[in-house]
Amino acid sequence: MPIRSAFMRPASFIRAAGLHRRTFQSMLFYVLLSVGLPCATAAVPAAATTAAPVPATVESRPATDADVDVRRRFDAVYDEVHERTVRLIAHLPLLLAAIVIVLLAARLGRLVSQRLHWLRLRTRNPYLDGLMRRIVHGVILIAGVLIALDLLNATALVGALLGSAGVLGLALGFAFKDIAENYIAGILLSLRRPFSPGDTVRIDSYEGKVAALSARDMVLVTMDGNELRLPNALVFKAVLLNFSSNPKRRFEFTFNIDAGHSIRKAQEIAIAEIAGIDGVLADPAPSWSLVEFGSAGTVLRFFGWVDQRHSDLGKIRSEAIRLVKGAFWRAGIGAPRTTNHVVLSRADDDGAPAPGDDAEPATSIGVDTSVNRDIDRQVADVQNSDQNLLNPKESTP
Template identity: 30%
Template sequence: MPYLDTLNNQWLAMTRGIVASLPNITMALVVVLLTWFVARYAVRIADWLTGKSTLRADLQNLIETVVRVGIWVVGLLLAATVAIPGFTPGSMIAGLGIGALAIGFAFQDIFENFLAGVLIMVRDKMNIGDAIEADGISGTVEKITLRETHVRQFSNELVIVPNSQLFKNRVTVLTDAIVRRDEVLVGVDYEADFDAALAAVKRGMAKVEGLDPAREPAAYVREFGASSIDILAQWWVLSGSHDMRVVRTEVMKGIKRELDAAGIGIPYPHVTQTFADAVPLRTVAEAA
């Protein structure tokens, strides 16, 4: 039957083609195997070299990943060239055509986060272990990858943030310096003496442990408030070794103690009500 002959001829032709390409396929497999060996030892060499440097840990991981991926890309292209005669990277890109554009749009966010991750690692401003505030997130950086950053919030929840979000928005690194300034607003009676109040506030801060001895605490009259004279108290904390919340508590306790000792009160808010017309008043007995 003619169609059986046709199928038989096609089968024989395909079999001959597979047999003829076996040497090329074998060579391609050898190239893949060599690529595996080269990538493995190249990563070890890169790890040894970066281990002797002062590069941050995530940047070392980036270099190892780039080395591994680069070697595998080159190796697979060589294997495809050996296995498929006439194959070139240019012909592959041309063959994809509009598909390459569609893939680019589909992976746009991934590429954006990847590039942002590389730039975050290279500029070396935010490191693992830093406390940060970014876009409503406050916590400690636990891990930086090529696509995302893991932030452990101070309330112990883990937040996974895309790198592009950290790169494009403002990030406050709270632990960039080992000394940080803190402040509190203190209200005192209008009857209080300015100089005595300022001196009491300074004494209250000076006795607190954890302040930077190289910078004296400062106190300034801020404004005339609705019911008090507002004094701005500022101090510098050794935040690398002391909890700022604890130091702030001790400062406020010290200020209150010194103001009490000086006989200076911290007034409650006063409210003055004015009526346009006379208001009838009655005594308690009359009301009863």
């Protein structure tokens, strides 16, 4: 009896509290379900599923399609970011190893490019040496990048990069045509080397001394001290006159003397003065030519040769003009008169002037009329030192 009364006490307590039996079972089911007991569904009778719902204190709002779609998208983005982060952390050691490989390749390329004599790739051309260093450094760096991509299992990226580089190179080729033309012309000029630093050249209408040759332009220092930069493409296609390629250079000047003076006497005086100047070469010897003879006077042109390695052309030419002018003055050979002379003659006079001291000799004995061979030796030196496309023995079909 006592035991039975003990079991009946909870039921009496429930009835005293005014709770319905099914309501209590439903509350117990939810409590057990919330704490996660696996036996909750077995301990509670099936009638609990049909119990009356517990009144809610807050009214819930049903979810709309927009809320579900936004939540689904955020969940997808979060899952993707989480997956990539985990994958990146897993591949972090390989990524660090690939970066180290690229850095080592860059360092090795710089080291090898600075010591090209180990590979016997050095030339006598500083411009080509710089170009060769950049090529060697670039090849080693590209090899390191390929090894790093292979380590990361990203070799498929190489094909895409090469294809993109081809299209990009074609577009840049049209956009930067002038720059590419100057760069290629610089390489060809460096290979051909039609001039050296310090040479005096004339390129079209530009004249000066060669200072430097870069990948884009050529630097000239003009005779008045200005720096002139010419694009390599212009230099490569222009008419180039190198005054320093041959150490021997000819100077010339003209004198206009009165028509009444002896040409032979003026020629002998001028040649003697030019030959006596320190710096004028004896081979080729000084020479002269008659440019014009008329009522306005006789125009004589004199020539002399100097060695540009030891003498200045302008200074010697100025000294020659000064000495010849003084010798003509001492010999009584002057410039043409600017006044007109009217000569009255008798009817029985034939009008021919009487011969004087300055009369020309009637014979040409001792006059040199042979072929001018002054530059033949220099032409032969150029033919022997360079490939001559005009020589049939050296030309190829």
